[in-house]
Amino acid sequence: MTDLALEMRRVEYAYRRDVALRGISLAVRAGEVVAVTGPSGCGKSTLLHCAAGILRPQGGAVSLVGRDLAELPEAERTRLRRTQAGVVLQFGQLVPDLSLMDNVALPLLLEGHDRDAARRAALGWLERVGVAGDAAAVPGELSGGQNQRAAVARALVTGPAIVFADEPTGSLDSHAGEQMMELLLASTRDGGAALMMVTHDNLIAAYADREIRLRDGVIQHEVALS
Numbered sequence: 541m542t543d544l545a546l547e548m549r550r551v552e553y554a555y556r557r558d559v560a561l562r563g564i565s566l567a568v569r570a571g572e573v574v575a576v577t578g579p580s581g582c583g584k585s586t587l588l589h590c591a592a593g594i595l596r597p598q599g600g601a602v603s604l605v606g607r608d609l610a611e612l613p614e615a616e617r618t619r620l621r622r623t624q625a626g627v628v629l630q631f632g633q634l635v636p637d638l639s640l641m642d643n644v645a646l647p648l649l650l651e652g653h654d655r656d657a658a659r660r661a662a663l664g665w666l667e668r669v670g671v672a673g674d675a676a677a678v679p680g681e682l683s684g685g686q687n688q689r690a691a692v693a694r695a696l697v698t699g700p701a702i703v704f705a706d707e708p709t710g711s712l713d714s715h716a717g718e719q720m721m722e723l724l725l726a727s728t729r730d731g732g733a734a735l736m737m738v739t740h741d742n743l744i745a746a747y748a749d750r751e752i753r754l755r756d757g758v759i760q761h762e763v764a765l766s
């Protein structure tokens with residue numbers, strides 16, 4: 541058993557023209573909160589997407605809860621990602637035609653949970669993030685902040701080991717952003733998950749236990765913040 545939620549070893553990623561990551565090695569411990577910072581274009585989002593198993597690095601290795609993603613058969617890899625990695629993106633990325641309740645229940649339904657149990661768990665998380673009253677509404681009927689709260693609930697409903705958040709407060713004003721951060725921290729702590737968040741905002745980074753600063757696709761430095 542490992543107490544590492546995430547481990548990346550010499551990870552490299554290149555798009556057609558741009559090399560985005562040039563050998564990134566890092567680890568995130570169970571329950572730890574890590575901020576990934578750095579100037580625009582330095583590779584923050586690419587790093588997060590490789591860590592979450594959304595992008596496959598061309599070099600190096602990524603392990604979630606001690607299991608190397610590249611060594612797993614496709615179905616197991618999908619399952620590990622779905623159950624152990626929650627993802628919150630800047631604009632929530634909820635399914636527009638589904639109610640908040642069904643959006644949050646979806647990861648459980650995809651894992652084969654029965655519909656009633658999935659909906660009960662979804663409602664429980666919608667309550668914790670403060671939007672249970674909007675459970676029947678679809679995302680287009682609600683504000684960015686409400687949708688973002690539901691996205692946090694969806695990320696945590698499977699009980700993941702780690703939540704990946706890409707500019708989670710980016711579409712919110714500063715007060716709503718602060719509330720979102722408090723919620724994200726409390727929810728991940730509540731669910732026993734680690735949190736890796738990408739941000740260009742120093743005030744948001746200050747919520748983390750550790751800051752990892754990137755520059756030109758490499759780690760420039762790491763700073764313990766607490």
Ligand SMILES: Nc1ncnc2c1ncn2[C@@H]1O[C@H](COP(=O)(O)OP(=O)(O)OP(=O)(O)O)[C@@H](O)[C@H]1O
Pocket residue numbers: 555556557558559560578579580581582583584585586587740
């Ligand atoms: N889909 C893509 N296709 C081609 N190149 C890309 C793509 N996404 C990112 N890049 C390039 O990869 C490099 C790293 O981009 P990335 O989005 O990871 O940086 P970032 O630090 O998250 O930037 P920002 O803070 O502006 O969101 C940049 O040079 C960028 O232009």
